[in-house]
Amino acid sequence: MSMSSYPNFKVLSWNVCGAGSKDFQRAMRLLIKVYSPDFLLIIEPQISGDRATTVCSSLGYGDVLRVDADGRSGGIWLAWRSNDFQIQLIDASQQHISVKVSNNSQRDWILTGVYGSPKYRFHQLLWSHLIQFGRDLEIPWLVTGDFNAYGSLSEKAGPPSSASIRRCQQFSNWINDANLLDLGFSGPQFTWYRGDSNNTFKASRIDRSLCNSAWNTTFANTSIRQLPKLHSDHLPILTTYYAPQSVNCGVKPFRFEAAWLLHNNFSEFFAENWNIDGDLDQGLKDISNKLQEWNRLTFGIIGHRKKRLLARMQGVQLRIATSPSPGLFKLQAKLEKELDDLLAQEEVIWFQRAKESWVKLGEQNTSYFHQQANRRRRRNKILSLRNQNGEWVEDPTLLRNIIVDFFALLYTQDDPVYSDLMPKNCFPRISSEELLTLLRPFQINDFHRAVFDMKPFAAPGPDGFQAIFYQKLWALVGKSLNNMAVKFFETGEIEEEALESTVVLIPKTESPESPAQFRPICLNNVRLKIITKAITNRLKPLMRMKFFTRSGRRRVEREAL
16 A cells, blocks of 8 residues: 555654653643644653553543553653554563554554663663564564664764763664664754753753664655753654655656666657757757656656566466466566566666765665665755744744745845955966967867766756766757857857756755755756866866966866866
């Protein structure tokens, strides 16, 4: 069953540092009212017996599983909405509780709530158990709670000690050994705070949500929010899954899919629909519309094509088992080849989305690229930011306004530019021969070099065409590109649409809290970058001689641009 039809759900985990007070009950009622979690993981309630039963009954949830506190130490409670989910207890201890979650016969998943002991020897027992538990687990698994450990030195305030470095490495190793992924977060940087002065202040991120690869694939639209601090010295952690269709991101822009190049019908289709002698800008507009139609009617959805192909292969193999024939063996080989081609197309699709610059296509499988694409998508979502008053804002419309207002102000010119202050007569002179070299007319070989110097899968501009489009289809598009570029150098004119760009925000920190913690990056169309790259290649030899005799290649290119 498609997970896009799986209902939205929320898991709230919180180390409450005691659930027996009125303060706790007021804070918990507020969280339930504001966030409506489907699952509550209450960690370290520090009460048990009849008193715990009374508090659990006041939560308003149908069912509760409890690992009672040992005296005033520890304890884990799990409450859930019994009308929507069915829960089966798998196992539990003073440090964890694991259950299987079912929902109307849809795909089951595992929820593990964690309270990691502050004592390392007990920590080791928990880690060993969870590694063993998750080793052969094939269904989605969410692990959330208070781990009493942090995964990097940036997750702890203050200077590192040798002990903190060691504990940090041990926790990171455990996450890797358990094949778990950190789901990241939005909100405050730390989840545990103590102290009210510079001398006593301590903070770290010891509460989090982790998942296995099956969860990352099945519930890709999962977000983690570290909520405001209430009652306890730990922040509540809200893990939310929402169906993809519940998010409105506007009209989806066109993107050229490199996987199309592997389809056996693509070359013929493109040759028939591309005018070699035509205008590049108009040609890109026309072919993008035709490609979207071709994708819908011919290329199709990879998942659906795989299912149909596997069904055909199964039918052929059943017939071979009862009445083998040369024709059936030939058909089986043909279908196997089609499946290999289809899997290669799928791998390219996810490689393109993952944008892993350090790994080459073919070195990893589709599942790996799928995981990386999902992690990247989750990291790029902006779920909450602080406004000018320091208040956390989560409403999408208000978030857009905060970001637009910040960068509009940032890039507004405050003072006029005084040209008299510009330096004069400080640039090296060039010889007549060097000038002739610079003024030599650009030719198609210059643009060919520029195209093939580019990274094939670097992010595209608004037109959606990456460099791989020009590289793989140079024989057909090269002439139009050359005509466009030569016209620019002869007349200084270029289509306005070629100059359009997309501005994206790259986080400067693990969890940005304000627009100032994003770096705006301008993504230009590749056809414009080809022109600037050709200019850079022309300038590089001269720049190296005149300006940077001891500089490396990268600095020369950067300064030339």
